[in-house]
Amino acid sequence: MSAAPKTTGAGPLRRLKVIDAGAMIAGPLAATQLADFGAEVIKLELPEIGDSMRHWTPMKDHRSLWWKVIGRNKKLVTLNLSLPEGREIFRKFVATADIVFENFRPGTFERWGLGYDALAKINPRLVLVRVSGFGQTGPYASHGGYGTIAECFSGIPSFTGFPDKPPTLLGFPLADSVAATFAAMSALMAIYERDQGGSGIGQVIDVSLYEPLFRLVESQVIGFDQLGIVKQRIGNRLAEDSPRNTYETCDGNWVGISASSQSTFERLAQAVGMPELITDARFRDNASRCTYGDELDAILVAWFKTKTLTEVMALVDKGNVVAGPVLDICGIFQDPHYRARQNIVEVPDDDFGTVRMQSVVPHFSRTPGCVTKSGGGLGKDNDEVYERLGIGADERARLRSLKVI
């Protein structure tokens, strides 16, 4: 694996100033997405305790590895917003920020006197992005904002997984991660409107955890509205596509197949040595293949069980079949494409010298993003950041003793 490209500070967002006042995943990851591309992100954490992600598994030597990823590329500062002096300092941060991300329970910022109107008086150019489980309005606004609950609420688990198993959740926080991406994207929209749209002023963006997932399932609403379709759990098949599944090889690996178009199906039938499938009336087009999906699947399951992954991939490559292995992280570390794309980078780390993590996504031709450092210790950048804010060493000592910073 190669080191991160040497383009420190040259990302597309290097003039953008962001305050990460969030905690856990969705707010902070939105900020990290911008930090990955050069924005200056100042991350605020509770003194002594720090962000909850610091206490999340997996741990090594009592250090959270997840924190090192979500906390990367940020300036790390302690600040207690629940204390009046903390809020006074927060207002100083707000004065020069382009974007603030927060994901407290709706109403918390208002209770602290930090609602948008109050912040806009300090800095009318501020874009305030508020992330919460159910959004800032509506009957469930005050409910806890957990990604799992939002994922369930979005509709996706109801049609993900197998009919004889429960609605299936992903093995990582999908709702938080996708909402973070929407939060970062929409913050940039508001910045564009402020700077290029001619208004010169900011606004509030209300990002829930459930709506981004709901947005992405394109045919869910209209399919029900127009045809009464209620998507069901049918395993890895899709009601609209056949064949599409993951198949186990005789050496215990898995291969994904997506071959619903006629040409991709015919190439698959040739590659597996069963050209007779093409003329079989049950499989003559995608609609028929969907009807006889179980039968087609059984044929493919049996075929894959007779081949190793290497044998399958040789046939697949030769036949230009749309197929690929289900990689786990071992496979990812060994894969030549991951290596060629420099998807895994080695990053300086205060605890372990260097650590490896995923690089920035996507790739920019002229001003690429990069990972300059992993998430560091609590309050690591207090001196630098507070000095710049006009808060000298003596004052910092006083604030520290009061647990304001």
Add this chain to the structure above:
Amino acid sequence: MSAAPKTTGAGPLRRLKVIDAGAMIAGPLAATQLADFGAEVIKLELPEIGDSMRHWTPMKDHRSLWWKVIGRNKKLVTLNLSLPEGREIFRKFVATADIVFENFRPGTFERWGLGYDALAKINPRLVLVRVSGFGQTGPYASHGGYGTIAECFSGIPSFTGFPDKPPTLLGFPLADSVAATFAAMSALMAIYERDQGGSGIGQVIDVSLYEPLFRLVESQVIGFDQLGIVKQRIGNRLAEDSPRNTYETCDGNWVGISASSQSTFERLAQAVGMPELITDARFRDNASRCTYGDELDAILVAWFKTKTLTEVMALVDKGNVVAGPVLDICGIFQDPHYRARQNIVEVPDDDFGTVRMQSVVPHFSRTPGCVTKSGGGLGKDNDEVYERLGIGADERARLRSLKVI
């Protein structure tokens, strides 16, 4: 369900000019995300055939419902880029565009003389966003760009689903949808760099379908690098969190629970009338609960089987438990929170009068996005758009007869 808010054309991106030269999902959905917020998106489609999504199920009266969502808010124009005259017209579009999205197989634009260098000569301010299955570089760059294969390649299915079932894919195109969001986000980063970063020029952004998913699984790489962790399929539980699952009620509904923190677990134990779980040594903290996850799960499965969804939700609300129903689309249409947030909007449609679909996400306070129209007929806006480009009625007739437009 309420109609779309009456804020036509007032979205944050109303000065942004976008060309959607993509097909299927990832490129076009990136453009739709910007169109949802007021960008002028001109969608180019093959004459006579149109985008593949026009032929995708679910269909009503031979009209694709999915197309009506992904094609919404766009100006629809036919243009055949594989013909020299088509490319001549494409260059005219490029001259005034801010962003072009394309998702042809890598190398196609170059073969047509439409590589970035050629386009930048026409318009140095252009941001060219290229979406493909495996990206523009690396050994698999030329492989077909199907979302299912990218999802398998990202690592996610290897740890999603149940150990006695295959690696589990989502019931909708996850890789395409998330990549589209990254494509839209990163395009806005490049626009910011061009306009506010001081360069005044565009660049190329290379978005694959697998890297955005790989990016979002924060602890996958570092967990393997530092501790050798290979995430496994363990159903709806997480190795780091317990309890977290979906549970079936006696009336056949499902409820999601996420209660790994001590306070949320204790509230859950009280709400289900089993305070003794709190003092049970096996469940005394999250780490122990993860160790005895099967035992805890069995207790909860049995409890949920004795209650209806209504009974569960009453206890959950009273006890401030982090829990919520697994909704399907029927439940979504009936839910008061979805209604209060106006998540489903009624949109004018050329075929069916009006159709209902998901609204824009997220919510902006001052310049909200909106859905003004569903995806319409092929070439619907040819006259308006080509007239503006200086191509008159006679010339359009000639180009149409040659199947250029």
